Amino acid sequence: MIFYYLEKGSWMVERKKPRILLYAGKGGVGKTSIAAATGVVVSQTGLKTLVMSLDPAHSLSDAFDLDVGLMDKHQGEPLWVGPNLWIQELDIHSELESNWGEVHAYLSGLLNTAGLESILAEELAVLPGMEEISALLHINKYVRLNSYDLIILDCAPTAESLRFVSMPQTLEWYMAKVFKLERNLMRMARPVAGIISKVPLPDDSVYVAVEKLFKRLRGADAYLNDPEVTSVRLVTNPEKMVLKETQRAFMFFRLHQLAVDAVIINRMLEVEEKSQGRLRDWHLSQQHYVDLARSFFSPLPILTAPWGREEMLGYERLSRLGHAAYGDIDPTEVLYKREACRYVRENGRNQVVLHLPFADKEDIDLTKVGDELIIRTGNFKKSLILPRAFAALQPAGAKLVEDELTVDFGE
Numbered sequence: 001m002i003f004y005y006l007e008k009g010s011w012m013v014e015r016k017k018p019r020i021l022l023y024a025g026k027g028g029v030g031k032t033s034i035a036a037a038t039g040v041v042v043s044q045t046g047l048k049t050l051v052m053s054l055d056p057a058h059s060l061s062d063a064f065d066l067d068v069g070l071m072d073k074h075q076g077e078p079l080w081v082g083p084n085l086w087i088q089e090l091d092i093h094s095e096l097e098s099n100w101g102e103v104h105a106y107l108s109g110l111l112n113t114a115g116l117e118s119i120l121a122e123e124l125a126v127l128p129g130m131e132e133i134s135a136l137l138h139i140n141k142y143v144r145l146n147s148y149d150l151i152i153l154d155c156a157p158t159a160e161s162l163r164f165v166s167m168p169q170t171l172e173w174y175m176a177k178v179f180k181l182e183r184n185l186m187r188m189a190r191p192v193a194g195i196i197s198k199v200p201l202p203d204d205s206v207y208v209a210v211e212k213l214f215k216r217l218r219g220a221d222a223y224l225n226d227p228e229v230t231s232v233r234l235v236t237n238p239e240k241m242v243l244k245e246t247q248r249a250f251m252f253f254r255l256h257q258l259a260v261d262a263v264i265i266n267r268m269l270e271v272e273e274k275s276q277g278r279l280r281d282w283h284l285s286q287q288h289y290v291d292l293a294r295s296f297f298s299p300l301p302i303l304t305a306p307w308g309r310e311e312m313l314g315y316e317r318l319s320r321l322g323h324a325a326y327g328d329i330d331p332t333e334v335l336y337k338r339e340a341c342r343y344v345r346e347n348g349r350n351q352v353v354l355h356l357p358f359a360d361k362e363d364i365d366l367t368k369v370g371d372e373l374i375i376r377t378g379n380f381k382k383s384l385i386l387p388r389a390f391a392a393l394q395p396a397g398a399k400l401v402e403d404e405l406t407v408d409f410g411e
Helices: 031-043 068-074 092-099 101-113 118-124 130-145 158-196 204-217 220-224 240-255 278-297 315-326
Strands: 003-006 012-015 019-025 049-053 079-082 085-089 150-157 230-236 260-268 302-306 341-346 349-355 364-369 372-377 380-385 397-401 404-408
Touching (some): 031 260, 049 130, 130 150, 130 158, 130 204, 240 380, 260 278, 364 397
Parallel strands (some): 019 230, 049 150, 260 302
Antiparallel strands (some): 341 349, 349 404, 397 404
16 A cells, blocks of 8 residues: 655655554653644644554543543544544553453452452453553554554553563563463363362463464564664653653663654743743753753754643644644654664674664673573663574674674674
């Protein structure tokens, strides 16, 4: 399928794949407003656009100033909010029924056996990761069916959004390394467990359900790691603590081989040159942090969005915010391109080259286990599956030059 994007008849861009944009950052920086505003701006060009909330504390309906009761009745399905524009806030209870029936029933029963009341057991049986996997199931379906031209993901605060992007690889590892062994052990242990223990072991139907879920998720890592399809945009504020977390988020997304193509500094004051006093001082302080952000993230594009005189609620105000943030830029374009990881052979030696912005060589630790290279830097860890040409080799050395780490695997 090919889409055409027209802007006042002056230019045209050919689209062959749905685009996915992730808006991520620290809680409270305005990710939802920026994601929603982007959706409004793009939908006005004629592209069919979905904005999906990945935050358990959904606020997309609030951003569009909708009746909450209306969203409650919609049960987590896409809701039309304007020409070519839909929003979606997942309902975890509906997702449990449609995707997690067997798994949730087992966990609820297990917790109930442990002495918890049935209602409390059902609530606690929502494990970390269930919502992220449910979101991936929807996204996978939309990508396969070409349901939308653009899918915008309004991510949860940084820690939860990092769990979302690592989920496909985590599931791939679990299914390849643990699933079959665990399933066979349960088959052997189940007859004995019923005699010596009152704790129920999972029935094989639980593993069948997990296997079906995994099959529905296949392919998610391919489009998330394709820089022509998926881009991360980091939303931040002109404040020191927020910029520091944005740096950490940037490094983590790069470790997971997701393309970050822009940083958006939200809530910038618009002050006249002649203004004086505290407002002027605040404006100068913000400009200082914009300059600092440029030094941190260059050559990434740095976009700015204004701090409005009113709350950015509703379609019209979000439209103004989106146009102010992007100006003449096409939000669906890939705004910056750079490989997060590449495998090379130089002077007869195999090397892995990683882009690690803000990493310090004293904090980097490398370990090779089987066909995996484990990179630790600060509080983050990344497991990189190595090609066959690297799997039999051991790291022979590493060097960090500026923001690129080169790991040498010898001859």
